[in-house]
Amino acid sequence: MGGTFDPIHHGHLVAASEVQAWFDLDEVVFVPTGDPWQKSDRPVSPAEDRYLMTVIATAANPRFNVSRVDIDRRGPTYTIDTLRDLRAAMPDAELYFITGADALAEIFTWRDADELFELARFVGCTRPGYTMDAATLGSIPSDRVTMVEIPALAISSTDCRARKQRGEPVWYLVPDGVVQYLAKHDLYPSKDQQ
Ligand SMILES: Nc1ncnc2c1ncn2[C@@H]1O[C@H](COP(=O)(O)OP(=O)(O)OP(=O)(O)O)[C@@H](O)[C@H]1O
Numbered sequence: 001m002g003g004t005f006d007p008i009h010h011g012h013l014v015a016a017s018e019v020q021a022w023f024d025l026d027e028v029v030f031v032p033t034g035d036p037w038q039k040s041d042r043p044v045s046p047a048e049d050r051y052l053m054t055v056i057a058t059a060a061n062p063r064f065n066v067s068r069v070d071i072d073r074r075g076p077t078y079t080i081d082t083l084r085d086l087r088a089a090m091p092d093a094e095l096y097f098i099t100g101a102d103a104l105a106e107i108f109t110w111r112d113a114d115e116l117f118e119l120a121r122f123v124g125c126t127r128p129g130y131t132m133d134a135a136t137l138g139s140i141p142s143d144r145v146t147m148v149e150i151p152a153l154a155i156s157s158t159d160c161r162a163r164k165q166r167g168e169p170v171w172y173l174v175p176d177g178v179v180q181y182l183a184k185h186d187l188y189p190s191k192d193q194q
């Protein structure tokens with residue numbers, strides 16, 4: 001599961017857990033982006049902070065792991081590189097790339113989009129407020145994509161950052177350890193603190 005995870009929240013974790021169970025996956029590898037080029041219109045927290053929050057959030061689940069492939073690669077993060085790196089590290093694995101419906105809807109804007117489906121199967125999780133348009137879904141080879149309905153959690157990293165900046169709680173939207181990490185490292189400080 002790729003994501004910017006700025007910060008990781010329970011929407012990500014539920015999606016990963018549901019897809020792991022649905023396909024009986026051996027493990028879900030969370031891959032924080034290095035440089036998410038389609039988010040260049042806003043500041044993104046340092047990759048090491050996003051990586052560490054992802055490790056904290058996933059530590060208790062024996063089927064969850066975190067990969068550094070995207071944060072250790074220089075330049076913009078492209079999923080085609082993520083999948084090639086994971087394939088090189090795990091040549092015998094069958095790869096499933098987990099996304100939310102919003103990200104999957106944009107997949108034909110990604111680098112080398114047509115090649116992506118040769119490297120992995122894609123899983124699109126339902127997400128409140130987003131629908132997957134039939135034309136985009138129909139353009140993906142049908143044996144390489146599955147939509148999975150997951151329990152609806154209307155949580156976004158954008159909302160978590162805005163809440164923290166307004167001094168509002170993010171308890172129960174993100175794991176407790178992430179709440180503590182945000183406080184300790186003063187991520188998304190309130191506007192009057194800046
Ligand atoms: N609440 C959610 N339910 C289902 N999928 C989600 C949810 N939140 C995020 N995702 C999916 O998780 C992946 C990583 O998302 P990302 O890290 O960009 O989080 P985000 O909440 O969308 O962030 P932001 O608000 O900063 O854009 C994407 O594929 C996204 O669609």
Ligand SMILES: O=C(O)c1ccc[n+]([C@@H]2O[C@H](COP(=O)([O-])O)[C@@H](O)[C@H]2O)c1
Nearest residue numbers: 002003004036038077078079080110111
């Ligand atoms: O490959 C691309 O060009 C590309 C463009 C945008 C997003 N992605 C990937 O989609 C995943 C979710 O991205 P985001 O920006 O919604 O956190 C993450 O793994 C990104 O690297 C990939």
